[in-house]
Amino acid sequence: MIKVDKKPAGIPKISGKIELLKSPLTKFDLPALDAKPSEEDSTTLRHNHSSYEFFQWVHVLVIIRPNMGGGRIVAGLLAPHPPHLVYAENPPQNEPTAECGWETLRWGYERLRKQLENIEYDVIVILSPHWQTYVGTHFLGLEHFKSLSVDPIFPNLFRYHYDLKIDVELAKMIHDEAETDGLSVRMMENPDFRVDYGTITSCHLTNPKWDKPLVSISSNRSVHYYSVEVMQEMMMKLGIATRKAIWKSGKKAVVISSNSLSHRHFVNESEIPEDMSKEHITNHSQYLWDMKMIKMMKDGKTKELIEMMPEFTEQSVAETDGGALTWMLSALDYPTYPATIHEYGTIIGTGNAIATWDTNDEKRKIKGVSQ
DSSP states (O other): OEEOOOOOTTOOEETTEEEEEEOTTOOOOGGGSSSOOOTTSOSEEOOSOOOOOTTOOEEEEEEOOSSOOOOEEEEEEEOOOOHHHHHHHOOTTBSSOOSOOOHHHHHHHHHHHHHHTTSOOSEEEEEEEEEEESSSEEEEOSSEEEEEEEOSSOTTTOEEEEEEEBOHHHHHHHHHHHHHTTOOEEEEOOTTOOOOHHHHHHHHHHOTTOOSOEEEEEEEOHHHHSOHHHHHHHHHHHHHHHHHHHHHHTOEEEEEEOOOSOOOOOSSOOSSTTOGGGOOOSOHHHHHHHHHHHHHHHTTOHHHHHHHHHHHHHHTTOGGGGSHHHHHHHHTTOOOSOOEEEEEEEETTEEEEEEEEETTSTTOOOTTTOO
């Protein structure tokens, strides 16, 4: 038996095969190789030579299947997308400028970014409730999108010039997995398509360097013509498809749920948008609901959170109606470990929590999620 745990230097690749010049007891890291096994493959490889001495060095020819594997989700994020946070940061991509504002939430994003600096990842996969599709779930399907995104409610705060790189290969893999599982899906291949501000805001606040490619997923608004329960069932299936596709891709992914919690907001804007003396939760019941959901996140009770989601969504007019949080927790296989809550705060009366589920802890080994 040859246990595959660590790749030695200088392994030659021969016509889709890998030739190893090592002892039968030497360990290799096959997921680190260019070609990787499928999810069904064992990481232990057999050979038929039984006459080798214990320390004899031998040639072992390992056949590598074309479908890869070994990818994983390294973190799940709850990353709310109020455009006010980008406005207050004054990045060069955004035309309007601010004096200040919403510092506690912006500092929370700083802590999230600091945590991500210690997590190695290849791609960001994000689902935004502001890319709304009513026939199936859509995926950005071109390698490059560049344009101006304007918030339809707050054009005075958010006019952002974006230039996005898309991981089309992984997007298509998730698309295909979801289609196989019976979901209605489609690739968005219109080069003039304008990317929604929710995707841009969450990605900017999470990774302002924009040095990672994205997979952008739409919000299938089944909640509008069925119910929150139907939406949740579809998003749970999409989360499983996302996890399986990431595993097969061989890539390390951060998955982002782009949404606030309670979402009943003010109907009038302050004369000075960044006037923090005007900022508070819309009503006390929303705050209580938000605290209940956050406590379940901190206690690792994500399945209970999912069960309570329909009532929470209805009672607090929550942005969870878009399905992003359900999808993300499903992709993580419903973590039973605590989320890190970086901050909670309000923007125009809505409740916003910034949270991370780090899957790299040794106690958090989940198939297709952590190593």
